[in-house]
Amino acid sequence: MLLAVLIANSEGNILVERFNGVPAEERLHWRTFLVKLGADNLKGVKNxxxxxxxxxxxxIVYTVLGDVSIFVVGKDEYDELALSEAIFVITTALKDVCGKAPTERLFLDKYGKICLCLDEIVWKGLLENTDKDRIKRLVRLKPPTEF
Known part of the structure; x- marks a missing residue:
C-alpha cells in the first residue's frame, strides 16, 4: 500500500499531502519525519x-523537482522499486502540468490541476494510473469520448 505522498517546499512547508491507511495520530509524526529527512539529505541533490x-x-523514496521535494512512502508490495515507479509518474505529471520543473509559485498557481493528477495516479493507496497520456485525459474534466 502507498501510505503517503507528500510534497514540500524548500523551507519544509508542506504543499500537498495524501495519506492512505495512516491513523490521524501518526500523521504528524510522518510529516515531521519526512520534512527532517529531506532537510538532512536533499541539499545539493540534482532534480x-x-x-x-x-x-x-x-x-521511502524521495527526490527534488525544481523548488519542491517529493516523498512517497509505501509498505508490503510497494518496495523501493515500486515507489521509484510511482515517484517517476508523479514527477512526470508535475512537469507536464507546470511545463517545466516547478518553482513554488508555479506549483501553487497550478495547485488544483496537480491535486487532480495526484488523485488519478494514487487511488486508495494503490498506484492506479501510470500512463502520462491517460492521466492528461482524465484531468481534463470533460466527458470521455472513448469507452
Missing part, C-alpha cells in the same frame, strides 16, 4: 535524483 530510506518497516 529527479532518487534517494531511498527505510523507517519502521516501510520504504
Amino acid at each position: 529527479e535524483e532518487l534517494l531511498v530510506a527505510n523507517h519502521k518497516s516501510v520504504y
Whole structure:
C-alpha cells in the first residue's frame, strides 16, 4: 500500500499531502519525519535524483523537482522499486502540468490541476494510473469520448 505522498517546499512547508491507511495520530509524526529527512539529505541533490530510506518497516523514496521535494512512502508490495515507479509518474505529471520543473509559485498557481493528477495516479493507496497520456485525459474534466 502507498501510505503517503507528500510534497514540500524548500523551507519544509508542506504543499500537498495524501495519506492512505495512516491513523490521524501518526500523521504528524510522518510529516515531521519526512520534512527532517529531506532537510538532512536533499541539499545539493540534482532534480529527479532518487534517494531511498527505510523507517519502521516501510520504504521511502524521495527526490527534488525544481523548488519542491517529493516523498512517497509505501509498505508490503510497494518496495523501493515500486515507489521509484510511482515517484517517476508523479514527477512526470508535475512537469507536464507546470511545463517545466516547478518553482513554488508555479506549483501553487497550478495547485488544483496537480491535486487532480495526484488523485488519478494514487487511488486508495494503490498506484492506479501510470500512463502520462491517460492521466492528461482524465484531468481534463470533460466527458470521455472513448469507452
